[in-house]
Amino acid sequence: MTDKATQIAEMLAPTIASLGVELLGIEYLPAPGSATLRLYIDVPAAELDATPEGQEPRSVTIEDCEAVSREVSAQLDVEDPISGNYNLEVSSPGIDRPLFTIEHYRRFAGETAKVGLKLPHEGRRRLQGEILGVEGEQVAFAVDGVRFAVPFSNIDKGRIVPDWAALGFAPSKGSPSRGKPTKDKASKQDASKKK
Numbered sequence: 001m002t003d004k005a006t007q008i009a010e011m012l013a014p015t016i017a018s019l020g021v022e023l024l025g026i027e028y029l030p031a032p033g034s035a036t037l038r039l040y041i042d043v044p045a046a047e048l049d050a051t052p053e054g055q056e057p058r059s060v061t062i063e064d065c066e067a068v069s070r071e072v073s074a075q076l077d078v079e080d081p082i083s084g085n086y087n088l089e090v091s092s093p094g095i096d097r098p099l100f101t102i103e104h105y106r107r108f109a110g111e112t113a114k115v116g117l118k119l120p121h122e123g124r125r126r127l128q129g130e131i132l133g134v135e136g137e138q139v140a141f142a143v144d145g146v147r148f149a150v151p152f153s154n155i156d157k158g159r160i161v162p163d164w165a166a167l168g169f170a171p172s173k174g175s176p177s178r179g180k181p182t183k184d185k186a187s188k189q190d191a192s193k194k195k
Contacts, residue, residue, distance in 0.1 A: 025100030060092035
């Protein structure tokens with residue numbers, strides 16, 4: 001996060017926590033004429049961890065986003081940390097969840113992430129790989145089968161890469177791709193047309 005985003009996050013976190021959700025992070029995107037302030041909220045990790053086995057964990061709802069938007073908007077009007085016009089967006093993390101803190105990388109070890117770096121590290125500015133874990137102040141990834149450790153302070157942005165096949169939105173490895181009929185399907189379709 002930028003210094004401005006960090007300052008705003010520290011200011012808003014207690015207000016957001018009082019509404020029963022936690023602030024994962026903020027993206028502050030300045031632009032000529034109108035900036036964007038994007039807040040990502042989620043159910044507190046402690047609450048998710050305490051969900052009884054077999055029970056579906058609570059997730060962020062539209063009502064949570066609306067409540068946070070109302071309260072934060074009022075606080076920003078009073079505190080006025082952003083000069084000029086801006087758009088406020090409040091969102092759940094989604095399946096391509098952004099990673100803002102070193103704790104997020106620790107929590108999602110084993111997942112695949114796409115990461116952009118502030119400065120090139122070992123010749124790379126971007127990487128995609130499995131999060132192996134956090135070692136001190138470094139985050140370790142498996143990139144193309146090779147261990148690659150990056151200082152957390154050099155990570156600009158990171159996001160989880162969804163496993164579309166596991167979510168049922170893409171064919172799994174070894175299965176035919178959707179939209180292209182296999183020989184069996186094609187021959188059945190041809191046979192039905194001839195009748």
